[in-house]
Amino acid sequence: MLEVRGLKVAYGGINAVKGIDLDVKRGELVTLIGANGAGKTSTLKALTGLHKPISGHIYYNNNEITAQPPFRLVRQGIALVPEGRGVFARLTVEENIAMGAYSRVDREQIAADQDRVYALFPRLAERRRQLAGTLSGGEQQMLAIGRALMSRPQLLLLDEPSMGLAPLMVHKIFETIRAIAAEGVTLLLVEQNARLALEVCHRGYVMESGTITLADSATALLSNPQVRQAYLGE
Template sequence: MDDKTPILELKDVVAAYGNIEALKGISLKVMPGEIVSIIGANGAGKSTTLMTICNVVQAVSGDIFYRGERINGLNSDHMPPRGLCQVPEGRRIFPRLTVTENLEMGAFFRKDQRKIKEDMEYVYELFPKLRERRKQLGGTLSGGEQQMLAIGRALMSRPKLLLLDEPSMGLAPLIVKQIFDIVQDINKEGVTVLLVEQNANLALQASQRAYVLETGKVVMEDDAASLLDNPDIRKAYLGE
């Protein structure tokens, strides 16, 4: 796949919960190496978009392409081995497993033991707190540490595209900054990121491009710097 082909592309994707249409023809694309954000109010369809990409929520119509392959209907378990991994809203780590065991679960489909050890060392370098807590049960960690663990677990799958759903939710500002700095570091290492984030200011500062969702539709797309300067965006999403 060349750098001019989107790593991810959605074309007129419709998704529903029962009779309620949550996505009403979403189209977006993410190019290799980008950080792209999806911003919008609660209920706009941001998290549903990520879940539909992973086929946790089934698309009713439209096309989802990952690295040029149409992935509609593929079992969500088949996504990480293809290099597409989601860090879901609310972390969802394994509370009764240790930090190390949680990280090992991220590499459950891999057989390359030497590289798995190298990747675990890389995660511990990114998140020194996890190294300190490696024998602790996941459920005993703070919210920030659980978010680090959720991202670390995703990295253990060696993702080419990382879907991040509300990484700042419920975290102290200092921890949020640390998480976002690390997301940008991960991106510099070659991982493409699609970010859903309630904190629009943070998301736009971290991204190259962004899409604005309202009630299941893309109402605006632009480079992130332009959206940060847009008075309508500043009023609607940045509290100005």
């Protein structure tokens, strides 16, 4: 579904991603783990068109999508839950969710999907008229995920969904991620919490200073001594 070949991303002369290959097959849950500054977020930004790569190719459903603007990619079914959630703080919860469906025109289906998001996150339903900026971090993360689902993505990219959340909330978010995957959405998950990510996903890539150093099944990575030492704190 997603094929990345030789992707290089630079920010103001600093090479954040130094030529990586990456594949995600339809229906898979894939995680990209690594330390801060390894280039994970830069990779996602290039995949969603937020930042133009300096070289390399990105194919989605066998079409090249390299450097297409984000609004075109959403219409093809790629959604990103950005790092730090990126909710519209001065729009209400309801308006945020409506923005998620901006690229769609099928009103009845949109209403039905909105109800599904509220069913998935009852907390959001309670707060639908509140400004998103007044929500807690966990609620904002729920909102960011719910909003991304409103575009009916085939491929959902999540950037550090657990960042800054209390353990209970992290648990809840990962439960939701599983539920989304169970509905047939393909997932690429960027996480610092490597253990949780590997427990949820089928396959994983380990990223270190802009290159992919390991690629294997999640179970193999969980028992890999290198990974255990560097990312699982053992």
